[in-house]
Amino acid sequence: MKEGPDITLIGSLIGDPTRANMLSALISGKALTASELANEAGITLQTTSAHLKKLEAGGLIRQRKQGRHRYFNLADEDVATLLETMMGLAAKKGHIRTRTGPKAPEMRKARVCYNHLAGEFGVQMFDSLVGRGFLLEDRNEVVITDSGRDFIKALGIDLDPLQKAKRPLCKSCLDWSARRSHLAGSLGTALLDHIYEKGWAKRLEDVRVVQFSRRGEAAFHEHFPLLADQKHASL
Structure with a gap:
């Protein structure tokens, strides 16, 4: 494999229809819970959690905890x-x-x-x-x-x-x-x-x-x- 930035990971993360729907919801700038993102993507909460872990590991989203809830945002304006x-x-x-x-x-x-x-x-x-x-x-x-x-x-x-x-x-x-x-x-x-x-x-x-x-x-x-x-x- 050639040296340099690996765009394949970013492409695979965004290219999945479910994750694309979740990322599109977060482009509003508002922090959303996993339940809200599950609703946006039309999937179960358990499946949503798996997708969120991949997006976070790939550096496309970040989460923060407030009280009993966890909220998710896009990682930054570049995303x-x-x-x-x-x-x-x-x-x-x-x-x-x-x-x-x-x-x-x-x-x-x-x-x-x-x-x-x-x-x-x-x-x-x-x-x-x-x-x-x-x-x-x-x-x-x-x-x-x-x-x-x-x-x-x-x-x-x-x-x-x-x-x-x-x-x-x-x-x-x-x-x-x-x-x-x-x-x-x-x-x-x-x-x-x-x-x-x-x-x-x-x-x-x-x-x-x-x-x-x-x-x-x-x-x-x-x-x-x-x-x-x-x-x-x-x-």
């Missing part, structure tokens, strides 16, 4: 980014699992991707920041500019603790539904928290949907407008 990227590739290649219901359009409009904003609104926010020169995107690297720092500070977001965090400040994440980039990293999380704190939107219970109010949607478009050429490109 969430990988899953979202794989969803985007699957969608691009036509490998779609259709779930009917009213949540589908809302999921595409605005949703949580682990700990940052995704969907059409997430892509618009990223494009707006890049288009106005607040962020510079060079391949997979995203850098905040001086004017971008001024903009973020004007929103009332303190960049100092974000820059001291172990996570990257800015990171692009391929949006599975829009098939374009949205903003991840500690800044992406801070901007989503800002949206919540301002009351522009709220996270719907038990789903990934981020629901904007009419006032919040207007405020979002005011703060993250698209340039004329970007509007044309998004059509």
